[in-house]
Amino acid sequence: MEDETFDAGEPAELPHDDFRCGLVALAGRPNVGKSTLLNALIGFRLSIVSPRPQTTRHRILGIATSEAGQILYVDTPGLHRGAKRAMNRSLNRAARSAISEVDLAVQVIEANRWTDEDQALYEALVEQKVPRLLAINKVDLSKDKSTLLPFVADLMEHRSFDDVYYVSALKEKGLKDLEQGILKRLPVQPPVYGDDEVTDRSERFLAAEMVREQLMLRLDQELPYATTVEIEQFKDRDDGVAEIHAVIWVERDGQKAIVIGNGGAQLKAIGTSARRKMETLFERKVFLRLWVKVREGWVDDETMLKKFGYTD
Structure with a gap:
């Protein structure tokens, strides 16, 4: 059982000549909504979700296959500081290991909030020299949307991302744009998994x-x-x-x-x-x-x- 993958969903179209495929890390500090975002992007409730931080403890691969490509999303444990216990240190190692082997990283943050843990993750992504996108999640909870643009402008003044996307994982808003932004940055190559597989777990x-x-x-x-x-x-x-x-x-x-x-x-x-x-x-x-x-x-x-x- 352990080596089998879990199948679900309808078959996708056969790959074409410019079919794209690659590994994409969904990375962020605890409780920014990475697991909810993964589930929304693959259209399947794969990662468990709770209001508590550090719900995700394992690297989980979510597979989204379309006519244009196959995105292999890696949901990682939240990277956090002050890891005093062995399990917390293990989760941090797992998160850092995951971002070292991907084609692209999507750093997920909360709207209008950038913390020391967000900064630590950003520095880890820069250190790995992995291409990176910024996904600002929970924009539906931002009462004053006019504050988002100044927030992002200030953020980007001292940090470098290839692009910025505004999403609501819970409401499934902005996901198509994010998906297209991911796909165009992945290498042209055939799919790794079957078109009806949703995870390697x-x-x-x-x-x-x-x-x-x-x-x-x-x-x-x-x-x-x-x-x-x-x-x-x-x-x-x-x-x-x-x-x-x-x-x-x-x-x-x-x-x-x-x-x-x-x-x-x-x-x-x-x-x-x-x-x-x-x-x-x-x-x-x-x-x-x-x-x-x-x-x-x-x-x-x-x-x-x-x-x-x-x-x-």
């Missing part, structure tokens, strides 16, 4: 992410950051049902009790919501079993991080 990986999404949405404060999900079994039974066994790992016994909830109510709600999303995505019935286990200090344990898939 397996159903096993996506199942773990959907459980983790519910943890991010349902648990309070810092607890979601002390959890991770490991799929112990994923098999298709003879009756066509996907049977999935997953372990939710936490750092302390008190956290385990919170995840389980009174009489198991919280764990049941997490499992029910995750199962429904899996059934929609995988297009078949799912039997999901969840366990909660304690591994003290897993967030700072490099061996455990590798076991759970946190690699560069």
Whole structure:
């Protein structure tokens, strides 16, 4: 399962002589909307989304194929400062590794906001000498649109981007212009993936992410950051049902009790919501079993991080 890709959508037209294809990093500090933007650009809910920063923990490839080309979007963990724990350092390494191997980078920022973390990412892109576009997201939330042009003018006075695009990932506005700007900067070459593939990730990986999404949405404060999900079994039974066994790992016994909830109510709600999303995505019935286990200090344990898939 781990090496299979997940297919969805209708077939695209066959490539023509000037068909373009390339890797494009969607990069930005935590919580600027990279995952929402990826989902909107590929027309498929691939990356999990929550209001919390650092929801994305893994490099995720989203494939968008059209008659004009195939864009291989790389959704990266948000690059952030003050990474004191091993997992946070691992996420930063993953983000920097991703932008080192792409044909083009799209730095995603929030409208009318440029932070120290935005600047640190910009400097990392300059250091890698990767062509870069600027995507200003959440323009729909900007009450006074007249402030955007002066903001961008000030921004561009001291920084260099090949072009600037104004988008709303949530409202799916401005995406066509951004897509065209990306395509014309990619190399002319045949597609890497089939025209109905949407990611290089397996159903096993996506199942773990959907459980983790519910943890991010349902648990309070810092607890979601002390959890991770490991799929112990994923098999298709003879009756066509996907049977999935997953372990939710936490750092302390008190956290385990919170995840389980009174009489198991919280764990049941997490499992029910995750199962429904899996059934929609995988297009078949799912039997999901969840366990909660304690591994003290897993967030700072490099061996455990590798076991759970946190690699560069």
